[in-house]
Amino acid sequence: xxxxxxxxxxxxxxxxxxxxxxxxxxxxxxxxxxxxxxxxxxxxxxxxxxxxxxxxxxxxxxxxxxxxxxxxxxxxxxxxxxxxxxxxxxxxxxxxxxxxxxxxxxxxxxxxxxxxxxxxxxxxxxxxxxxxxxxxxxxxxxxxxxxxxxxxxxxxxxxxxxxxxxxxxxxxxxxxxxxxxxxxxxxxxxxxxxxxxxxxxxxxxxxxxxxxxxxxxxxxxxxxxxxxxxxxxxxxxxxxxxxxxxxxxxxxxxxxxxxxxxxxxxxx
Amino acid sequence: xxxxxxxxxxxxxxxxxxxxxxxxxxxxxxxxxxxxxxxxxxxxxxxxxxxxxxxxxxxxxxxxxxxxxxxxxxxxxxxxxxxxxxxxxxxxxxxxxxxxxxxxxxxxxxxxxxxxxxxxxxxxxxxxxxxxxxxxxxxxxxxxxxxxxxxxxxxxxxxxxxxxxxxxxxxxxxxxxxxxx
Numbered sequence: 001x002x003x004x005x006x007x008x009x010x011x012x013x014x015x016x017x018x019x020x021x022x023x024x025x026x027x028x029x030x031x032x033x034x035x036x037x038x039x040x041x042x043x044x045x046x047x048x049x050x051x052x053x054x055x056x057x058x059x060x061x062x063x064x065x066x067x068x069x070x071x072x073x074x075x076x077x078x079x080x081x082x083x084x085x086x087x088x089x090x091x092x093x094x095x096x097x098x099x100x101x102x103x104x105x106x107x108x109x110x111x112x113x114x115x116x117x118x119x120x121x122x123x124x125x126x127x128x129x130x131x132x133x134x135x136x137x138x139x140x141x142x143x144x145x146x147x148x149x150x151x152x153x154x155x156x157x158x159x160x161x162x163x164x165x166x167x168x169x170x171x172x173x174x175x176x177x178x179x180x181x182x183x184x185x186x187x188x189x190x191x192x193x194x195x196x197x198x199x200x201x202x203x204x205x206x207x208x209x210x211x212x213x214x215x216x217x218x219x220x221x222x223x224x225x226x227x228x229x230x231x232x233x234x235x236x237x238x239x240x241x242x243x244x245x246x247x248x249x250x251x252x253x254x255x256x257x258x259x260x261x262x263x264x265x266x267x268x
Numbered sequence: 269x270x271x272x273x274x275x276x277x278x279x280x281x282x283x284x285x286x287x288x289x290x291x292x293x294x295x296x297x298x299x300x301x302x303x304x305x306x307x308x309x310x311x312x313x314x315x316x317x318x319x320x321x322x323x324x325x326x327x328x329x330x331x332x333x334x335x336x337x338x339x340x341x342x343x344x345x346x347x348x349x350x351x352x353x354x355x356x357x358x359x360x361x362x363x364x365x366x367x368x369x370x371x372x373x374x375x376x377x378x379x380x381x382x383x384x385x386x387x388x389x390x391x392x393x394x395x396x397x398x399x400x401x402x403x404x405x406x407x408x409x410x411x412x413x414x415x416x417x418x419x420x421x422x423x424x425x426x427x428x429x430x431x432x433x434x435x436x437x438x439x440x441x442x443x444x445x446x447x448x449x
Binding site: 003006007010011014017018021022023024025026028029031032215216234 | 366369370371373376378379382385386389406407408410411412413414415416417418421
């Protein structure tokens with residue numbers, strides 16, 4: 001067989017292989033359906049936060065390399081005013097080394113009391129070293145987020161909130177609200193570092209989904225004041241801890257409370 | 269008593285071992301901020317193709333893969349530890365196979381491209397197979413496997429062309445010849 005014929009044949013074989021891989025990637029979730037999931041015994045956190053937990057705002061953006069919009073699928077809308085709260089979930093969708101340890105997801109259960117207007121959930125994956133902080137994709141293909149609509153009467157102010165300042169170094173030291181118990185005014189919060197190294201960085205690894213059949217995430221809007229969703233991870237290192245961002249679009253009433261519980265759900 | 273001639277001469281063993289060491293050096297020193305699966309193939313396949321293209325014997329690529337796999341395991345280049353050996357072996361064996369298919373004319377850019385792309389894809393397939401074997405659910409592996417395959421193909425192919433051009437220059441300058449190493 002001539003050299004040129006062999007080259008042609010090799011390209012055809014490689015083309016067939018690539019075609020097969022693309023088909024596998026396209027229909028992979030159908031061919032390999034989600035196996036059964038098993039919640040790991042034990043709740044990772046069980047926290048109740050009040051309106052005092054909203055330590056940031058009013059503002060129209062959430063942290064990333066460049067400011068991101070807050071409502072899923074939307075860019076920054078300057079006329080919007082959101083109040084932000086960060087909660088350390090003490091959880092990660094991957095346990096240990098992603099190559100050799102168990103992979104699963106984090107199930108987050110929420111219970112709102114006296115929610116007024118819209119509440120949006122986003123997540124950040126806290127990383128170490130030179131790996132940028134992860135977050136769920138805001139706009140474009142596979143963007144995701146979770147929105148809860150409440151009908152309580154709004155409050156007049158959010159006294160604990162001050163706007164975040166956009167960081168030129170793309171690094172944010174964020175105060176978490178975990179220590180703000182429902183009946184406490186204790187504001188001795190610890191902080192976490194969010195760091196981004198390039199536009200769009202860290203937006204492909206973490207996803208928010210109402211169902212594990214959609215591992216790449218989805219945008220969900222619900223009026224259910226008590227519900228749950230999953231945080232899943234695909235691709236790169238999702239980080240060693242998750243930070244939950246809860247954003248509300250107006251001042252909340254004094255009776256506002258949010259209970260957050262997380263559990264690790266592994267795949268069998 | 270006739271002394272049995274070894275399959276690889278001392279010169280060939282030294283050359284192949286240097287190529288294997290070069291893979292580890294390149295992997296350690298180069299850190300391209302591309303964030304695209306398989307992008308390391310652009311330099312990873314180069315020493316293997318050059319080694320196979322110079323020695324022109326079946327098993328040369330597998331030898332490079334074996335030695336570089338051991339070095340990568342010892343230096344802890346990635347998280348698969350001892351399983352690195354299998355990945356590097358697959359890459360070397362595939363380039364061996366392609367070299368055989370093209371009569372070791374790996375100085376030709378088309379043959380170099382195919383050798384690099386096939387080697388990088390072999391590395392990817394073995395890597396995914398190992399991860400599945402180690403308990404990663406298949407659904408995680410197949411999400412994005414299409415894009416990963418294409419990027420492995422392209423970067424491996426570019427690395428193969430670079431290797432072919434280097435081999436071509438070595439031939440033209442007379443450092444190596446077509447008939448013998």
